[in-house]
Amino acid sequence: MSNAGANSLKQQDGKSLLKNDHLLNLEVDVLYHLGLDTSSNDLKAMFGDVKYVCMGGTKYRMREFAAYMAVVLEIPQEGKLVNLTKHSQRYAMYKVGPVLSVSHGIGIPSMTVLMQEVIKLMHYAGVKDPEFFRIGTSGGVGIPAGSVVVSSWGLNGVLERTYDLPILGTTRKFPAILDNSLSQELLATASPDDDFEIHSGGTFATDDFYRGQARLDGPFCDYTDADKMTFLKKLSSMGVKNIEMETTAFAAFTGEAGIRSAVVCVTFLDRLLGDQVTTSKSTLLDWQTRPMTVIGRYIVKSYQKTKSK
Amino acid sequence: MSNAGANSLKQQDGKSLLKNDHLLNLEVDVLYHLGLDTSSNDLKAMFGDVKYVCMGGTKYRMREFAAYMAVVLEIPQEGKLVNLTKHSQRYAMYKVGPVLSVSHGIGIPSMTVLMQEVIKLMHYAGVKDPEFFRIGTSGGVGIPAGSVVVSSWGLNGVLERTYDLPILGTTRKFPAILDNSLSQELLATASPDDDFEIHSGGTFATDDFYRGQARLDGPFCDYTDADKMTFLKKLSSMGVKNIEMETTAFAAFTGEAGIRSAVVCVTFLDRLLGDQVTTSKSTLLDWQTRPMTVIGRYIVKSYQKTKSK
Numbered sequence: 130m131s132n133a134g135a136n137s138l139k140q141q142d143g144k145s146l147l148k149n150d151h152l153l154n155l156e157v158d159v160l161y162h163l164g165l166d167t168s169s170n171d172l173k174a175m176f177g178d179v180k181y182v183c184m185g186g187t188k189y190r191m192r193e194f195a196a197y198m199a200v201v202l203e204i205p206q207e208g209k210l211v212n213l214t215k216h217s218q219r220y221a222m223y224k225v226g227p228v229l230s231v232s233h234g235i236g237i238p239s240m241t242v243l244m245q246e247v248i249k250l251m252h253y254a255g256v257k258d259p260e261f262f263r264i265g266t267s268g269g270v271g272i273p274a275g276s277v278v279v280s281s282w283g284l285n286g287v288l289e290r291t292y293d294l295p296i297l298g299t300t301r302k303f304p305a306i307l308d309n310s311l312s313q314e315l316l317a318t319a320s321p322d323d324d325f326e327i328h329s330g331g332t333f334a335t336d337d338f339y340r341g342q343a344r345l346d347g348p349f350c351d352y353t354d355a356d357k358m359t360f361l362k363k364l365s366s367m368g369v370k371n372i373e374m375e376t377t378a379f380a381a382f383t384g385e386a387g388i389r390s391a392v393v394c395v396t397f398l399d400r401l402l403g404d405q406v407t408t409s410k411s412t413l414l415d416w417q418t419r420p421m422t423v424i425g426r427y428i429v430k431s432y433q434k435t436k437s438k
Numbered sequence: 439m440s441n442a443g444a445n446s447l448k449q450q451d452g453k454s455l456l457k458n459d460h461l462l463n464l465e466v467d468v469l470y471h472l473g474l475d476t477s478s479n480d481l482k483a484m485f486g487d488v489k490y491v492c493m494g495g496t497k498y499r500m501r502e503f504a505a506y507m508a509v510v511l512e513i514p515q516e517g518k519l520v521n522l523t524k525h526s527q528r529y530a531m532y533k534v535g536p537v538l539s540v541s542h543g544i545g546i547p548s549m550t551v552l553m554q555e556v557i558k559l560m561h562y563a564g565v566k567d568p569e570f571f572r573i574g575t576s577g578g579v580g581i582p583a584g585s586v587v588v589s590s591w592g593l594n595g596v597l598e599r600t601y602d603l604p605i606l607g608t609t610r611k612f613p614a615i616l617d618n619s620l621s622q623e624l625l626a627t628a629s630p631d632d633d634f635e636i637h638s639g640g641t642f643a644t645d646d647f648y649r650g651q652a653r654l655d656g657p658f659c660d661y662t663d664a665d666k667m668t669f670l671k672k673l674s675s676m677g678v679k680n681i682e683m684e685t686t687a688f689a690a691f692t693g694e695a696g697i698r699s700a701v702v703c704v705t706f707l708d709r710l711l712g713d714q715v716t717t718s719k720s721t722l723l724d725w726q727t728r729p730m731t732v733i734g735r736y737i738v739k740s741y742q743k744t745k746s747k
Contacts, residue, residue, distance in 0.1 A: 158655065241645075296650065340605045343605075
């Protein structure tokens with residue numbers, strides 16, 4: 130029974146990730162898309178030591194990240210990494226010591242389904258002050274393909290720094306600003322030996338990959354190349370460094386829960402130069418490890434501090 | 439070269455699924471999220487005989503649907519069904535004779551990425567008059583759990599029958615009405631022996647599973663149970679029979695391409711009675727086959743007509 134006997138969602142430190150007293154009335158909370166619940170699973174035993182929640186689009190990338198973190202945190206793995214949410218047939222979730230590595234699919238709705246259930250999971254597991262990261266791929270705006278961008282804020286489709294969600298028929302706006310101190314710590318992990326650039330800037334988060342991102346190569350398009358370039362240059366002038374499909378909601382929901390969070394993406398192309406991703410798959414897979422390197426360095430350093438306390 | 443030498447996207451019958459003359463300038467079109475392109479793959483040979491494109495959330499469901507269609511269309515399979523888009527690490531796509539069965543993940547952005555590339559794929563394969571189906575799971579509104587709903591239209595988060603997409607910074611509205619004749623043909627497949635109800639009605643398509651669907655069980659909620667019930671009853675009074683996360687965009691994009699399409703979902707609960715999906719996984723898996731049965735019956739009948747022409 131998830132909150133049996135409790136009359137508050139607050140943890141011992143007085144904080145709570147959850148802002149919903151209706152949950153106090155639930156005998157069992159079914160985290161449906163994770164295939165977990167508060168009755169059948171001992172969530173404190175399974176997840177109580179998590180500190181860093183890392184999310185990204187594909188199962189493969191997040192399994193790779195979990196394997197990478199096992200190496201850099203020197204946590205020996207017995208056998209293959211286990212997908213802890215395979216039962217749900219939706220997402221993939223791997224755990225390596227203090228790191229939870231979870232796939233969220235493509236786009237805001239897919240990500241927020243996962244993310245809201247992971248926020249509840251962290252609460253039920255009694256995790257204090259978790260930090261959330263999104264490890265992504267994106268299109269760059271005016272920076273070389275292969276660069277890494279640490280997002281300062283998300284910009285929605287109508288060029289506002291908010292995540293807009295209709296609730297009970299009325300659209301509500303949630304601020305989409307990311308934690309500046311965490312961004313600075315991530316940028317500070319850069320090494321002069323790195324073979325890639327790292328940038329800080331705004332991230333345009335769209336609900337569509339084609340017209341939503343001013344592409345000319347979707348099945349439908351009634352604007353010109355000049356219209357597209359005017360729009361992309363406008364984004365650039367507003368401080369946008371890359372384009373993907375999740376940052377606004379990621380910033381808004383972690384903000385609402387009071388969770389420190391960051392978005393770190395690699396860019397697969399410079400949208401000022403084209404629309405299509407034509408770089409070879411092997412190069413793209415290599416570039417995909419760059420945000421993992423940045424976040425991995427931060428986690429190793431942060432985790433060592435935690436342990437030495 | 440995808441359109442080399444062509445000065446029009448029209449097929450021999452004068453129609454085109456594509457409304458974008460920029461595509462005539464592409465030497466190669468990379469369908470990035472499918473892991474296919476017009477240069478390395480002979481798309482006409484691979485997909486030229488497709489007639490029915492069926493999409494649904496999970497890889498497992500769509501593999502099951504492909505296997506089911508192989509049985510009912512009596513198309514023997516040698517070995518296991520092959521995921522034709524495994525290379526992309528994003529979606530799963532299986533082909534059985536005239537049926538393409540593809541997973542689209544959760545939510546509109548995930549689905550439209552896939553769908554727009556499948557529409558281009560159908561064009562490059564020279565497929566004439568394909569029909570598109572979404573096979574989904576949903577929450578019901580005022581009908582018994584386990585019922586099947588054939589959608590008449592989609593309703594967006596602010597209760598309009600449109601799909602709203604920001605393009606170049608300005609929101610545009612696309613009608614979200616589904617093909618009435620195809621819906622009627624699907625409803626007509628019902629048999630008195632069926633152990634489930636089948637309904638026709640509107641589908642509320644949201645961008646969020648929790649507050650977006652007036653649930654009380656997400657991590658965040660500041661409205662009351664009474665607010666929720668007032669909203670759900672309003673949906674019911676507008677003709678909404680179920681709630682999911684894709685119908686508006688599915689209707690809009692198939693409409694824009696001139697494709698006949700339908701959405702057939704099973705309901706996993708009645709939202710007027712609760713928020714959580716507590717029915718056993720085995721019962722849910724059984725219920726999930728119901729939309730497959732409905733669409734399967736239609737395809738068998740329709741395909742027999744095509745062959746006898």
